Amino acid sequence: MTDAATADEDYVYDEATGEWVPASQLAADGGGDAVEVRDAVGNVLADGDSVTLIKDLTVKGANQTLKRGTVIKAIRLTGDAQEIDCRYEGIKGLVLRAEFVRKR
Structure with missing residues (x-):
């Protein structure tokens, strides 16, 4: 230089x-x-991964329940070891806890 x-x-x-x-x-x-985010079974999650819900989740403010087995595509990591940001039709600003998802 x-x-x-x-x-x-x-x-x-x-x-x-x-x-x-x-x-x-x-x-x-x-x-x-770099925060390492792990799903319910211990797999490391990264931006852009697809995950599957392992439990029925009631979404506050949306009057909707996401059923077990629902696939969420293209997640984004938030910097918190237990939260992932994602999109799902009809729900804006959806943040899920990593303990309720499994890497697909």
Whole structure:
């Protein structure tokens, strides 16, 4: 790198190491915030996975019950180890607990 490139780069304080590191290095390391989300049987979930419900769930505010065996496609991880964000027809902003799903 040239001196001009390092002078223009942003630095971020890394609480894990207690040092200031270049933002590009922190992004390459994944930020260190990776939360491992596991389903009811211990499988690791990732963004875009499909899951199946293992229990009937009553959805608050939607007056609807999602039945056991319902397939939810294209989940998104929220950063919380027990919550996944997903879409289902007729329900906006659906967040499920990982303990009630199984990876498909």
